Amino acid sequence: MSTSPATIVAGEGVAAAPRGRRPRPPRHFSKQSRFAPLWLLSPAGIVILALIVAPIVFLVYTSFTDYDRRTLFTGEYNGVGLQQYIDIFTDSQFWHSTILTLLFTAAMVGGSLVIGIGVSHLMTKLGTAMRYVVTIVLIFAWGMPNVASAQVWGWLFQPGYGVINWMITQLRVFGDQTDLSWWNSTPLALINIWMLVVWQAVPFIALTTYAAQTQVDGSLIEAARIDGAGEWRIYFSVILNSLKPTILLITVLSIIWDFNVFNQIWLTTQGGPDNGTATLGIWSYLVAFNQFKVGSGAAIAVVTTVMLMIISGFYIRSLLRSGEDL
Amino acid sequence: MSATVSETQAVITPSGKVRVARRPRRRRHIGATITALVFSVIWIFPVYWMVITSFKPRSDVMTPDPQFVPIHPTIENFVNAVSKTNFLLNLRNSVVVVFTAILFALLIALFASAALSRFRFRGRRTIMVMILAVQMLPGAALLIPQFLIFNDLGLLNKYIGLILAYVAAVLPFSIWSLRGFFVSIPIEVEEAAMMDGAGTWTILWRVLFPLVVPGLISTSIFGFITAWNEYILAFTFMKDTTMYTLPVWLAGFAIPNQPVDYGGQMAASVLFSLPVVVLFLIIQRHLVTGMSAGAVKG
Numbered sequence: 218m219s220t221s222p223a224t225i226v227a228g229e230g231v232a233a234a235p236r237g238r239r240p241r242p243p244r245h246f247s248k249q250s251r252f253a254p255l256w257l258l259s260p261a262g263i264v265i266l267a268l269i270v271a272p273i274v275f276l277v278y279t280s281f282t283d284y285d286r287r288t289l290f291t292g293e294y295n296g297v298g299l300q301q302y303i304d305i306f307t308d309s310q311f312w313h314s315t316i317l318t319l320l321f322t323a324a325m326v327g328g329s330l331v332i333g334i335g336v337s338h339l340m341t342k343l344g345t346a347m348r349y350v351v352t353i354v355l356i357f358a359w360g361m362p363n364v365a366s367a368q369v370w371g372w373l374f375q376p377g378y379g380v381i382n383w384m385i386t387q388l389r390v391f392g393d394q395t396d397l398s399w400w401n402s403t404p405l406a407l408i409n410i411w412m413l414v415v416w417q418a419v420p421f422i423a424l425t426t427y428a429a430q431t432q433v434d435g436s437l438i439e440a441a442r443i444d445g446a447g448e449w450r451i452y453f454s455v456i457l458n459s460l461k462p463t464i465l466l467i468t469v470l471s472i473i474w475d476f477n478v479f480n481q482i483w484l485t486t487q488g489g490p491d492n493g494t495a496t497l498g499i500w501s502y503l504v505a506f507n508q509f510k511v512g513s514g515a516a517i518a519v520v521t522t523v524m525l526m527i528i529s530g531f532y533i534r535s536l537l538r539s540g541e542d543l
Numbered sequence: 544m545s546a547t548v549s550e551t552q553a554v555i556t557p558s559g560k561v562r563v564a565r566r567p568r569r570r571r572h573i574g575a576t577i578t579a580l581v582f583s584v585i586w587i588f589p590v591y592w593m594v595i596t597s598f599k600p601r602s603d604v605m606t607p608d609p610q611f612v613p614i615h616p617t618i619e620n621f622v623n624a625v626s627k628t629n630f631l632l633n634l635r636n637s638v639v640v641v642f643t644a645i646l647f648a649l650l651i652a653l654f655a656s657a658a659l660s661r662f663r664f665r666g667r668r669t670i671m672v673m674i675l676a677v678q679m680l681p682g683a684a685l686l687i688p689q690f691l692i693f694n695d696l697g698l699l700n701k702y703i704g705l706i707l708a709y710v711a712a713v714l715p716f717s718i719w720s721l722r723g724f725f726v727s728i729p730i731e732v733e734e735a736a737m738m739d740g741a742g743t744w745t746i747l748w749r750v751l752f753p754l755v756v757p758g759l760i761s762t763s764i765f766g767f768i769t770a771w772n773e774y775i776l777a778f779t780f781m782k783d784t785t786m787y788t789l790p791v792w793l794a795g796f797a798i799p800n801q802p803v804d805y806g807g808q809m810a811a812s813v814l815f816s817l818p819v820v821v822l823f824l825i826i827q828r829h830l831v832t833g834m835s836a837g838a839v840k841g
Contacts, residue, residue: 254658261655268711272688342575354583360823362772364790365812378605501683518683529679
């Protein structure tokens with residue numbers, strides 16, 4: 218009965234999803250309740266249409282115009298066809314920002330995954346008290362709003378009196394770095410922002426992986442040990458294998474989050490020096506709101522959205538494939 | 544964890560020795576403890592440094608050799624941050640905007656998620672996927688057109704503009720999150736109510752909505768955190784310092800007519816972060832599931 222075609226909503230463009238384990242419809246509709254979902258959905262539907270869908274349509278529309286500062290006052294603008302897109306694709310800053318966004322996202326995702334999964338494994342080796350300490354530490358780093366942590370970073374790395382510069386100087390390897398200015402050189406600024414983002418990304422990854430790791434079937438580990446596998450072998454062959462679904466989910470979420478990182482860059486470098494740290498999001502904001510070339514900024518935002526949609530498309534597809542009952 | 548698995552089962556290893564196999568969790572490696580200590584010290588250091596700087600008097604903040612414990616603790620920085628800036632005004636703005644947006648978003652999310660979980664109708668999956676997809680939009684994609692539209696409608700620099708933008712920001716997540724709570728209510732509860740003659744609306748109001756109150760609380764906390772921390776929309780929409788919300792206040796923190804004051808800045812950071820960190824500590828048990836249950840807002 219549960220697979221009877223009558224209960225399956227057909228023709229939704231997601232036909233590839235498995236149909237087998239669909240539960241029965243919760244209730245047979247009485248006449249009274251037939252329109253209930255419509256009534257219940259309409260407030261949210263109106264809000265989403267008005268505040269999300271319409272703006273996105275307007276964004277795409279704007280990207281085909283020369284909307285700029287003058288337009289904000291006079292309301293005048295002209296259609297320019299694909300000119301904004303041609304300008305973007307021939308702008309070397311676009312390619313710099315695209316490559317930077319992709320590589321920097323990869324670096325942040327990779328760094329936070331390796332550290333996070335490592336910490337999760339570490340937590341399984343700890344006694345209750347120490348594990349509690351690590352958990353609390355993680356929650357503090359996680360809970361800090363990123364506007365506040367960007368301020369803290371500015372103070373930690375402040376040229377002159379920043380405590381990190383002082384520590385680097387104390388190492389006596391790099392000489393006197395007291396006045397090192399982290400945000401005046403692109404590589405240093407990127408390292409700095411990387412640390413800020415990874416610092417806040419690790420807790421979610423570590424705690425989620427840890428939660429999954431406590432669910433790993435102990436008998437598998439036991440069996441591997443009896444077969445003579447060492448600790449490393451057990452970890453890589455048995456535990457990581459069981460954690461695959463969790464790690465996949467975390468990876469996709471991290472890619473989406475890190476691709477969209479904005480505050481941490483904006484509040485430390487504003488995309489500087491010389492647009493060196495301007496990822497696509499920052500660059501689009503700079504063009505739209507600092508240079509007030511809104512049409513151009515809109516075109517960058519459209520391109521960015523398409524890129525992100527391609528990436529997150531994989532996530533949505535795997536979610537549908539996993540047979541989750543939507 | 545399967546609790547029955549060989550707590551102290553004797554195992555004969557290939558070399559013929561009998562040893563007691565125990566679960567690895569029970570083995571307390573000294574090495575692991577030390578690594579964990581080092582990790583904890585590094586990871587908590589930024590928070591520690593923020594807190595102790597905020598309690599240092601101005602003369603102790605900028606010293607050639609940093610003071611790792613405050614020698615002359617004072618609350619002067621907090622007093623300054625609260626009394627010499629727009630803190631109270633901006634706090635009020637934040638509270639008004641965030642709470643109105645959350646209330647509104649939760650109410651309509653409650654209805655929508657009920658429809659998307661307790662009813663089956665044509666197009667439901669498409670709607671769910673669309674809601675998931677809009678959550679993944681990059682910030683600038685909504686920011687630019689919302690700014691232009693609100694500019695035309697005269698909603699910039701007003702509460703209502705920011706409230707609407709925050710409703711749009713938290714609504715999709717709230718629907719997904721609440722839906723999870725609806726789905727976990729067993730169908731028998733509804734069937735029993737139906738047996739007693741309850742109609743659709745009675746079941747919703749009297750049976751289902753009361754049962755998702757825990758979901759409403761946890762969803763509203765996540766929504767609160769998102770909206771409370773939101774910076775760039777508020778920064779772009781609000782032009783007058785009197786209309787700033789706290790994140791914008793914090794990002795541009797300066798006491799008028801004074802040089803950069805890191806003590807004050809750190810005190811401001813503590814004031815702003817405190818409610819969020821406390822919330823995180825309270826809901827820590829639900830954090831992991833809540834964040835990954837179809838949640839894509841960072």
